[in-house]
Amino acid sequence: MNPRDVVISGIGLVSSLGEGPDAHWQKLVQPRLEPVLEASRFSPYTVHPLPEIDWNLQIAKRGDQRQMETWQRLGTYAAGLALDDAGIKGNDELCATMDMVVAAGGGERDEAVDAAILAASESRNDRDVLLNEKLTTELRPTLFLAQLSNLLAGNISIVHKVTGSSRTFMGEEGAGVAAVETAAARIRSGQSTHILVGGAFQTEHSDMLLGYELAGYLHRGAWRPVWQRQGAEGGGVVTGSGGAFLVLEQREHAESRGRKIYAELGPVLSGRARRRRGELDGEIDTLLKQAALPNGELLAISGASGAHAATAAEKSALDANPAIAARGFSTLTGHMKEAQFPFAVALAALAVDRKAAYPVFDATVEKPFAGVPKTVLATAIGYHQFEGMALIKAA
């Protein structure tokens, strides 16, 4: 133990399963839990939709809510849950000195305006002029801010008063990996004492699906668990709306304010395999080696997306180590892109804290884990690029 260890002192979670660490734990430990699915709205794609959320609970001002679309509201909400959980929300001094790293994509476009422009483009050759004509008259001025990647962090500053610093990383799962990795490095080096880190993904918008489907990554047809989509129609990814924020804190800082510590965040590892050159298998092996896994049975919270190639590579690497019992949580939450890695770390921390493993999420593929998980591996192997892992340990 070192006073500069990185510990997890707050968790904020939202997914189709509900909100908050307790609700997630209670759901996820139920054997044979059925996922919450929405198969018709975006047919032929299935998504895991947001649960009912009372935004007022974390975003008190209606005016603030109106300035955001669902993605930013969701992230701001999940961030508020984490701050509450860590006993930081409303503490002006702690918020004003708190650093923040948000993993973000972009916000929602106005689908109706876009659809009208596309429809008009069928009968117009001067499409550039059409664009100017429609966008200058039909775009809502504030929508731009709801789309800007760094405005999730901006809204967290405004709503929750987190103002020590504000950085937004972009780049799908890799953004979440880099956000957690950078935050941990800042704490270990003494640059920061407490950092809010996480992300959110709102999949219930056609552009968010398009971001996968331009490369054919989405699974189509009947839903299947994340490990069982190879060979099915489509590309294997089933998405979900959700968010995950963590409060990472220097051990000494958390202890001095008498806070509950879920777990210690051990090594965070990241990589960039050149997948077209076939480097993914080797990169996953390298990360597993660098993680210096403990001896004995090991629980792994896998962020596998279902994307055929990446998921097969991860599965084969995890299967190759008989000590590892993996839990592919996308089976129950869907893939949450930038939030995927923070979500994996949060679920790992919960298992460490509760001294119990999750039951299998997919009985045909996953194997039971009977012991007390003192160390848990969290992974996010990007559906298209970038890889990350972390070890979460008993505090």
Add this chain to the structure above:
Amino acid sequence: MANLNDHMGRPIVAVTGIGVVTSLGVGKADNWAALTSGKSGIHPITRFPVDHLNTRISGMVDFLPSSSKGASLLTYELAETAAQEAMSEAGLDAGDFGGPLFLASPPVELDWSERFSLYNSDTHDTGAERLLRVARGLRELDIFETTQFGSIADRLADRFGTRGLPITLSTACASGATAIQLGVEAIRRGECDRALSIGADGSATAEALIRFSLLSALSTHNDIPEKASKPFSKDRDGFVLAEGSGALVLESLEAALARGATVLGILRGCGEKADDFHRTRSKPDGSPAIAAVRAALADAGLSEDGIDYVNAHGTSTPENDKMEHLSLSTVFGERISSMPVSSNKSMIGHTLSAAGAVEAAFSLMTMRESVIPPTINYDNPDPAIVLDVVPNTKRNAEVGTVLSNSFGFGGQNTCLVMAREPV
């Protein structure tokens, strides 16, 4: 033997390579010649029709092969071009950099030209449903990659052989400065001996222009484009949307000296502070920007009188220039009226995600060349802003230290302190 650690015992971070592209041209030589002769790169928009637009001028980079190929490809080319210049100046193997990459780049979206062509390649269904159906029939990844936020950095990592997972970041108009800050911090933590920090922005599309217009952020002085950007002037009416890129090779001073590299300057301090007041406006008392400047000074181990020159954010919006003056005058007191403070944006416009990196590059050149680029179009001073803006004509001056400010939507405030010598 030079002192290799700073006042806090951290490795000193040197700059050994600089690259830049703006509407004034490719490379440091062309840019510096134009910048010091008070030349503007702002010109009428020709990339797309300007019917219905209130703003018809910009500082777009129209002379690269990718200039008409969409935001993603142009941003990549801007980044690559600047990075190549920086690597070459640093004397490093441009295919095997061996340190991490930090890229400030604009958020990406599917370009309208692609939306139109996808949509009109089919006739079934309408709207998003049709786009999705066409999308799943595509057999190549080119369009897909323009929509992935990590793709530009991924390509750059391949191109330059950077190490590990590249970080793509956005702190709005402070992004370029944040990319440099991340590189500085990685070296100080001992994670690497060198880092490549790039800010690049080729996202001046019609939609981007319209979005900023709808927020009343842009100048509408269309008639004489080169006069539109007029930071600190009484009749300033908004910023001029622009493109560009800046790249720095950062190295620990120890590693730079050990390999006999030329040290071009020192990245001495970084400071930041978020604002919780409003999405686009800063807190009326300027306290977050003030705190960011002070944090950068403290990080650099300098007091207020340790700064010779301020490379201002100076966007030419009524709000920014007023608030920047308030912050600077609060931090520097009476001395501010006699300190040179100039805005590169008077000539190159606002390069958004690239601005912090472009302006860091120019700040370093200011020190090396002992020439301060002017604030042009300063014909009608704002009486409420009493600053020595180095009006209209460059000034020869010994400059040992520079403060470079970057402020952005979403409460982003990041400041860099650079020095000519290691201490």
